[in-house]
Amino acid sequence: MKRCSWCGTDPLYVKYHDEEWGKPVYDDKILFEFLILEGAQAGLSWITILRRREGYRKAFADFDVDKVAAFTADDVERLMNDASIIRNRLKILAAISNAKLFIALQQEFGSFSNYMWGFLPDRKPVLNEIAGPGNIPARTALSDAISKDMKKRGFKFFGTTICYAHMQATGMVNDHFLDCCCR
Numbered sequence: 001m002k003r004c005s006w007c008g009t010d011p012l013y014v015k016y017h018d019e020e021w022g023k024p025v026y027d028d029k030i031l032f033e034f035l036i037l038e039g040a041q042a043g044l045s046w047i048t049i050l051r052r053r054e055g056y057r058k059a060f061a062d063f064d065v066d067k068v069a070a071f072t073a074d075d076v077e078r079l080m081n082d083a084s085i086i087r088n089r090l091k092i093l094a095a096i097s098n099a100k101l102f103i104a105l106q107q108e109f110g111s112f113s114n115y116m117w118g119f120l121p122d123r124k125p126v127l128n129e130i131a132g133p134g135n136i137p138a139r140t141a142l143s144d145a146i147s148k149d150m151k152k153r154g155f156k157f158f159g160t161t162i163c164y165a166h167m168q169a170t171g172m173v174n175d176h177f178l179d180c181c182c183r
Contacts, residue, residue: 001181002179002181003017003018003180003181003182004017004133004177004178004180004182005132005133005177006133006136010012012047012050012051013047013050016050017182018181018182020123020169021168021169021176021182022168022173022175022176024125024170024171024172024173024176024181025113025169025170025171026113026117028065028102028106028111028112028113029039029063029064029065029112029164030063030101030170030172031112031113031116032063032065032102032112033056033057033063034166034169034170035098035102035147035166036056036060036063036068036095036098037049037053037056038157038158038162038165038166039091039094039095039098039156039157039158039171040052040056040085040086040091040095040157041162041165042091042157042159044086046165048063048081048086049086052084052085052086054084055082055083055085055144056082056084056085056146057081058084058096058168059078059082059085065099065102065103065106066099066101066103067100068095068123069096069100069102069103070098071099075096076089076092076093076126076178079092079131080092084109090156091157091158093156094155094156094157095157097112097154097155098155098156098157098158098165101150101153101154101155102162104153116146116170116172117172119142119146120142120172125171125172125173125174126142126172126173126174127173127174128173128174128175129178130175130176130177130178131177132177133177137164137175138161138164139160139164140173141161141163142167142173143160143163143164143167143180144160146163146167147159147160147162147163148160150163
């Protein structure tokens with residue numbers, strides 16, 4: 001079976017590639033999970049975050065946005081001492097702040113999904129024609145627009161590159177190679 005070469009042979013990466021990456025997500029809980037994970041990934045490799053995903057799930061209340069938004073200074077200290085996640089204070093504080101902003105978007109748009117997918121023409125995924133590993137963009141005009149709007153609303157660790165990775169992870173864009181079994 002032919003796959004995108006970026007996932008290599010690591011079983012965790014292959015499973016992520018085959019079962020999640022590029023598949024449309026409309027569930028706010030999963031969208032919030034990827035918001036936290038993609039923010040944590042800034043400056044690191046995705047496999048580093050995938051290997052810590054269960055740690056994030058436990059540390060961040062199973063990605064319950066209301067619980068994360070209510071985290072206190074004691075929770076920040078707890079997270080700073082949790083070796084199962086990336087212990088970066090700015091990323092932890094951003095995750096908590098972003099949870100509050102995520103809830104505000106849910107209230108404004110009915111769901112975070114409505115907000116995010118509302119940027120896409122006809123709310124349909126973009127199917128890119130990626131021939132190989134050197135052709136996957138790191139950002140697009142669409143990720144620029146979403147990131148700019150989210151930054152204006154106060155989101156942290158969600159620049160255009162992280163936004164584009166979020167879009168790939170949640171299937172807003174499908175960047176599987178043309179010859180990939182998951183296309």
